[in-house]
Amino acid sequence: xxxxxxxxxxxxxxxxxxxxxxxxxxxxxxxxxxxxxxxxxxxxxxxxxxxxxxxxxxxxxxxxxxxxxxxxxxxxxxxxxxxxxxxxxxxxxxxxxxxxxxxxxxxxxxxxxxxxxxxxxxxxxxxxxxxxxxxxxxxxxxxxxxxxxxxxxxxxxxxxxxxxxxxxxxxxxxxxxxxxxxxxxxxxxxxxxxxxxxxxxxxxxxxxxxxxxxxxxxxxxxxxxxxxxxxxxxxxxxxxxxxxxxxxxxxxxxxxxxxxxxxxxxxxxxxxxxxxxxxxxxxxxxxxxxxxxxxxxxxxxxxxxxxxxxxxxxxxxxxxxxxxxxxxxxxxxxxxxxxxxxxxxxxxxxxxxxxxxxxxxxxxxxxxxxxxxxxxxxxxxxxxxxxxxxxxxxxxxxxxxxxxxxxxxxxxxxxxxxxxxxxxxxxxxxxxxxxxxxxxxxxxxxxxxxxxxxxxxxxxxxxxxxxxxxxxxxxxxxxxxxxxxxxxxxxxxxxxxxxxxxxxxxxxxxxxxxxxxxxxxxxxxxxxxxxxxxxxxxxxxxxxxxxxxxxxxxxxxxxxxxxxxxxxxxxxxxxxxxxxxxxxxxxxxxxxxxxxxxxxxxxxxxxxxxxxxxxxxxxxxxxxxxxxxxxxxxxxxxxxxxxxxxxxxxxxxxxxxxxxxxxxxxxxxxxxxxxxxxxxxxxxxxxxxxxxxxxxxxxxxxxxxxxxxxxxxxxxxxxxxxxxxxxxxxxxxxxxxxxxxxxxxxxxxxxxxxxxxxxxxxxxxxxxxxxxxxxxxxxxxxxxxxxxxxxxxxxxxxxxxxxxxxxxxxxxxxxxxxxxxxxxxxxxxxxxxxxxxxxxxxxxxxxxxxxxxxxxxxxxxxxxxxxxxxxxxxxxxxxxx
Numbered sequence: 001x002x003x004x005x006x007x008x009x010x011x012x013x014x015x016x017x018x019x020x021x022x023x024x025x026x027x028x029x030x031x032x033x034x035x036x037x038x039x040x041x042x043x044x045x046x047x048x049x050x051x052x053x054x055x056x057x058x059x060x061x062x063x064x065x066x067x068x069x070x071x072x073x074x075x076x077x078x079x080x081x082x083x084x085x086x087x088x089x090x091x092x093x094x095x096x097x098x099x100x101x102x103x104x105x106x107x108x109x110x111x112x113x114x115x116x117x118x119x120x121x122x123x124x125x126x127x128x129x130x131x132x133x134x135x136x137x138x139x140x141x142x143x144x145x146x147x148x149x150x151x152x153x154x155x156x157x158x159x160x161x162x163x164x165x166x167x168x169x170x171x172x173x174x175x176x177x178x179x180x181x182x183x184x185x186x187x188x189x190x191x192x193x194x195x196x197x198x199x200x201x202x203x204x205x206x207x208x209x210x211x212x213x214x215x216x217x218x219x220x221x222x223x224x225x226x227x228x229x230x231x232x233x234x235x236x237x238x239x240x241x242x243x244x245x246x247x248x249x250x251x252x253x254x255x256x257x258x259x260x261x262x263x264x265x266x267x268x269x270x271x272x273x274x275x276x277x278x279x280x281x282x283x284x285x286x287x288x289x290x291x292x293x294x295x296x297x298x299x300x301x302x303x304x305x306x307x308x309x310x311x312x313x314x315x316x317x318x319x320x321x322x323x324x325x326x327x328x329x330x331x332x333x334x335x336x337x338x339x340x341x342x343x344x345x346x347x348x349x350x351x352x353x354x355x356x357x358x359x360x361x362x363x364x365x366x367x368x369x370x371x372x373x374x375x376x377x378x379x380x381x382x383x384x385x386x387x388x389x390x391x392x393x394x395x396x397x398x399x400x401x402x403x404x405x406x407x408x409x410x411x412x413x414x415x416x417x418x419x420x421x422x423x424x425x426x427x428x429x430x431x432x433x434x435x436x437x438x439x440x441x442x443x444x445x446x447x448x449x450x451x452x453x454x455x456x457x458x459x460x461x462x463x464x465x466x467x468x469x470x471x472x473x474x475x476x477x478x479x480x481x482x483x484x485x486x487x488x489x490x491x492x493x494x495x496x497x498x499x500x501x502x503x504x505x506x507x508x509x510x511x512x513x514x515x516x517x518x519x520x521x522x523x524x525x526x527x528x529x530x531x532x533x534x535x536x537x538x539x540x541x542x543x544x545x546x547x548x549x550x551x552x553x554x555x556x557x558x559x560x561x562x563x564x565x566x567x568x569x570x571x572x573x574x575x576x577x578x579x580x581x582x583x584x585x586x587x588x589x590x591x592x593x594x595x596x597x598x599x600x601x602x603x604x605x606x607x608x609x610x611x612x613x614x615x616x617x618x619x620x621x622x623x624x625x626x627x628x629x630x631x632x633x634x635x636x637x638x639x640x641x642x643x644x645x646x647x648x649x650x651x652x653x654x655x656x657x658x659x660x661x662x663x664x665x666x667x668x669x670x671x672x673x674x675x676x677x678x679x680x681x682x683x684x685x686x687x688x689x690x691x692x693x694x695x696x697x698x699x700x701x702x703x704x705x706x707x708x709x710x711x712x713x714x715x716x717x718x719x720x721x722x723x724x725x726x727x728x729x730x731x732x733x734x735x736x737x738x739x740x741x742x743x744x745x746x747x748x749x750x751x752x753x754x755x756x757x758x759x760x761x762x763x764x765x766x767x768x769x770x771x772x773x774x775x776x777x778x779x780x781x782x783x784x785x786x787x788x789x790x791x792x793x794x795x796x797x798x799x800x801x802x803x804x805x806x807x808x809x810x811x812x813x814x815x816x817x818x819x820x821x822x823x824x825x826x827x828x829x830x831x832x833x834x835x836x837x838x839x840x841x842x843x844x845x846x847x848x849x850x851x852x853x854x855x856x857x858x859x860x861x862x863x864x865x866x867x868x869x870x871x872x873x874x875x876x877x878x879x880x881x
Contacts, residue, residue, distance in 0.1 A: 003028040003046040004300045021249065024302045029290040033271065041296065048271075048293070100462070101128040102218040103189065105196050107139075107208035108238040108259045116236025116260070118142070121228050122198055122208050123240045125218070125342065127462055128189065133178040134463045136343040139198065140172065140226050140335075142207065147199040148176055149206060150185075158185055158194075175343035177465050190214075210259075217255045220244040222436040223314065223429075224340050225321050227258065227333035236260045239333045241321050245433045250306045252314070256299040256323055261331050262292070272325050274299060279320040280313050299323075315339065315375040315429040338373040339432050343463040346370065346435070347474075348442050350383075350456035353489030353512030355443075356399065357451060361387045362479030364491030364587065365444050365454045368469075371432060377424040380473055381411060383444055384418060385480030386453055392445035393420045395458075397434065405443065405451070436460070454491070456511060464554055466507050468497040477510070477577055477587040488512075488586050494575055500640070502565070502597035506545060507554040510577060510587070560597070568593045630656035637661070651683035664733040709741035709748045718748075726750055736771040757794075795830030806830075822854035 031047035039048035110116030122139035197206030227239035237260030350365025414422035479488035492510035567573035571592030628639035673687035755772035763773035794806035839855035
């Protein structure tokens with residue numbers, strides 16, 4: 001922002017105390033017109049200068065306007081703070097924000113070289129949270145994208161995110177996540193080298209594209225606009241505006257980024273006049289003029305002293321921003337200014353520890369809010385376990401004085417039976433700004449605690465991919481729900497859902513637990529049988545949930561047992577969070593998720609008897625139309641389903657993988673017991689009933705102590721040290737691999753089976769499902785070199801992009817030098833060995849290298865050519881040995 005200059009002007013506030021006021025102005029329009037035809041822009045300068053002119057002292061780069069914002073600038077209102085003030089921008093909140101990095105991208109049609117095909121425009125916001133890249137993309141004049149594609153500077157696709165129909169809170173927007181971004185790709189991201197594209201059916205190579213950039217305006221942006229061309233036939237043009245309010249003044253800062261506004265070669269001079277207007281119902285309210293260039297098309301400005309009407313129209317989405325160039329190649333971009341659009345969830349956990357006067361009653365509050373484009377704030381607030389009757393639920397700012405809370409909106413009239421639900425129709429632009437900057441608080445007052453028994457900061461929770469956030473209220477976690485009740489100042493809430501594979505997705509937020517160093521936080525999911533019976537069989541129907549990071553936890557559990565799934569379906573399960581201070585539970589909430597799942601998430605219960613004939617007919621018609629469904633044994637199956645086939649109900653399992661049915665025999669695992677029985681209805685033998693209880697306890701202990709492994713292939717847990725043949729969908733049972741569970745790390749390590757060497761010339765497999773061949777056998781074709789799953793005889797070697805047979809030798813090729821003739825490589829049972837040729841010392845005075853370029857040797861002029869060749873061959877043979 002070298003063209004924006006800011007000044008700090010001293011002034012006095014209403015109380016007469018000195019304070020500071022920031023005024024910023026764009027000085028690009030004050031630049032003199034260069035006298036030369038080819039003016040250049042020197043580093044650190046705002047204005048173009050002629051190349052021959054001696055450069056003056058470098059201009060001072062003023063601080064960007066968005067860096068000068070300081071929240072809570074009214075320093076005269078520093079409180080004597082006898083109450084708990086850590087909830088205001090607490091250390092936990094700051095630590096979480098420091099771990100996040102924001103990026104933005106403007107997406108328009110027309111990759112390089114410039115060949116625009118569409119007038120669509122999109123704005124993408126990205127958040128790098130540890131190794132996850134979260135994104136919220138809003139778009140206009142674009143059909144529903146099918147994929148979000150990330151690529152490197154060379155155009156290589158690094159990641160593609162398929163767009164789900166229900167994965168966005170509103171139309172014209174899509175949400176997604178790139179999980180576990182590699183360090184190399186993070187470096188590309190931070191270096192602004194990544195490119196993002198939206199792929200549609202009409203444009204499979206990407207309809208709109210843009211580079212992902214850092215921008216100083218992102219952390220303060222609370223309003224925004226997508227700018228499209230006023231002429232729909234003007235392809236490839238678009239822009240975006242990022243806006244925010246000053247902290248204390250009614251000044252509106254904005255930054256305009258545009259593409260296609262200035263066409264290369266369409267200008268007579270390096271400067272092009274730009275006019276930016278703010279409109280309301282077609283009437284111009286504000287107008288700013290400036291000069292821009294093709295090399296530097298960004299434009300920043302501050303609109304000062306907005307009126308009350310302008311602020312009201314701003315938050316209600318009634319203002320439009322129009323940017324237009326003048327001259328022969330005039331172009332106009334326009335868009336509506338709305339509150340910032342995002343996939344994040346605005347929520348709050350209200351607890352006693354964060355109250356103005358801290359309480360420990362075991363009560364909790366949970367809130368979910370949504371700010372719509374017309375400025376309406378929709379809210380839902382749950383309250384559980386208060387010591388007395390709730391008398392007030394209010395949305396507030398930081399209090400001006402200890403005994404004087406600053407209430408913005410009173411939700412109390414809508415409170416009934418533990419829930420306040422409604423909408424605030426007329427928040428101001430300042431209120432919306434503070435909400436999106438995490439500066440507002442919710443307060444619950446009761447008869448016993450008039451100033452507030454519960455309080456919580458309203459925070460935007462980053463997008464996580466959990467769709468339950470948009471459709472459901474979270475499960476409330478309170479100390480009063482623990483058995484027996486716990487008087488805790490902490491609280492929390494959680495979203496949980498079961499997907500189509502019966503995997504449990506969870507996301508937990510807690511507050512009031514103090515600093516993370518105070519103790520480890522853990523979460524358990526229990527069945528109702530443990531209520532008051534924690535000592536009977538503590539490991540039965542209990543799962544340890546991991547993934548806590550500071551005050552938040554999220555993860556997936558893929559192997560819930562049948563009893564726990566039944567408890568979830570009946571609403572008799574509960575989620576409990578334990579700490580060092582309360583190892584038997586500090587907060588708890590009841591969980592109800594209707595489902596028809598079996599244990600382990602391997603298949604869904606049929607439930608066909610519960611369906612009406614009409615419902616079954618409709619489902620069958622949909623399956624027939626699905627291009628990925630399978631037809632097997634006279635029945636249609638959905639993609640991804642697993643079932644026992646009619647020809648072998650006991651010892652086979654089939655799966656549908658994109659129109660292909662794959663059936664595999666069930667492989668029985670070795671049992672760790674001496675007395676085994678084989679029930680008639682089961683395929684595999686099991687341990688006796690007396691031993692089975694101990695085995696279950698051992699397995700549960702392995703799960704809770706992380707001394708086991710979960711293998712995603714067959715959706716099962718394995719004990720530490722166990723070995724098995726893996727089942728890998730869609731390939732089925734892989735007998736040519738052996739997997740081992742490393743209990744200390746919880747990792748599954750799989751290796752290819754090493755088959756014994758055979759003396760016969762043509763070995764064969766006795767059974768098609770066998771991995772290794774046997775003798776004798778009819779002649780069979782040599783296996784492919786790249787067939788890495790088979791283990792037939794000595795393995796081949798891969799060097800670079802080529803495969804070499806066992807005992808084969810070659811000279812390696814090393815770019816950019818080419819073939820290294822002085823180095824020889826050879827393959828030994830799958831391992832590549834390379835060695836430089838060893839040359840004997842030359843005893844003569846004038847060694848020569850004409851015959852052997854790798855070694856110097858004495859040339860005997862009297863010796864015939866045949867003799868010299870024999871010497872060379874002998875040495876080469878000796879080296880190759």
